[in-house]
Each structure stands twice: as C-alpha cells, then as structure tokens.
Amino acid sequence: MTRDELLAARTATWSDDERATMADVVAALRPSPRHLADVLDWLDDIAARDGVRPGSVVAAPPLRAALGSPGSPPDRLKCWKEALRRLRYPRLAAREQALAAAVRALELGRGVTIAAPAGLEGGTVTITIRAGSAAELDASLARVERARQTGELARLFDLLD
Numbered sequence: 001m002t003r004d005e006l007l008a009a010r011t012a013t014w015s016d017d018e019r020a021t022m023a024d025v026v027a028a029l030r031p032s033p034r035h036l037a038d039v040l041d042w043l044d045d046i047a048a049r050d051g052v053r054p055g056s057v058v059a060a061p062p063l064r065a066a067l068g069s070p071g072s073p074p075d076r077l078k079c080w081k082e083a084l085r086r087l088r089y090p091r092l093a094a095r096e097q098a099l100a101a102a103v104r105a106l107e108l109g110r111g112v113t114i115a116a117p118a119g120l121e122g123g124t125v126t127i128t129i130r131a132g133s134a135a136e137l138d139a140s141l142a143r144v145e146r147a148r149q150t151g152e153l154a155r156l157f158d159l160l161d
Helices: 003-010 016-029 033-050 054-058 061-067 073-088 090-106 134-150 152-160
Strands: 112-115 126-129
Touching: 003 016, 003 033, 016 054, 016 061, 016 073, 033 054, 033 073, 061 073, 073 090, 090 152, 112 134, 126 134, 134 152
Parallel strands: none
Antiparallel strands: 112 126
C-alpha cells in the first residue's frame, strides 16, 4: 500500500479539516508507509486514551512546534515522532526529564557523560569519561566519586526503578 493509499484509508472517518492537517504533516515530513502506519497507530492510541479525535492530536502544540523544526524532512520526522512519543507516553517522558535534570545537577563536567538506557529499560546507566591528560582524568574521577559518596549518583538508579 502506498503512503497516499494508507493515509486515505486510515483517515477516512476524519473530518476534511483533520485530513487536510494530516496531509500537510505528511507532505512536510514525507514518512515512509511504515513510519506513517506507526504515526497513525500512535495517534489512534493517544486519541482513545484521551477521548479525543486523532485529528485533534495532530494539532497539539508540541507537534505543531516539532513540525516547524529545522532540518531535512527525515530530521523533522524524527523530531516530530519524538514529540508524538512524549504525548503517547507522558509518564515515561516525565521520568526521562527527571533523569536528565538529575544528571545535570551532578555537575560532573564536560568530560563525563551519563547515558540512560533506551526507553529507561534495563536499569543500567553508561558513564563515559573523556580526558586529555592524567590530571583531567583525576579531576573527573574525583567528581564522580564525590557524587557516589554523597548519594547523588544513587538517585539516578532510583529514577530508573
């Protein structure tokens, strides 16, 4: 099934305005039929959960903002789908934001990065230390050790549970 056929079939019960809005999204982002099917499934899921029409979800401010993001259509599609994912999974998005804020609060410096597992599944964080000298390594390790000793680092694992 082509993208246009899929769009027509899946939005047949939408109002003309809702279909036009979705057609504008598809024209701007140019998703593959597989990506479009995922998007339409997610829109249906959100609409059913929130008791609204799928077309009204498309008009949500976070999605409108993501549609106007800079970059190529694939980059904008990625940004738009991420905004849609946050609408679909609001509790997961809130946990991700809390985890990111907790990592920033650690103030470990630019040489230390902490990455959460994808989808916050697995409970394992990855800590990467980049250093250009032994002194930089020592300073980074000292900051990580301070965060561990004060329990600040443990908070990250609490957020994953």
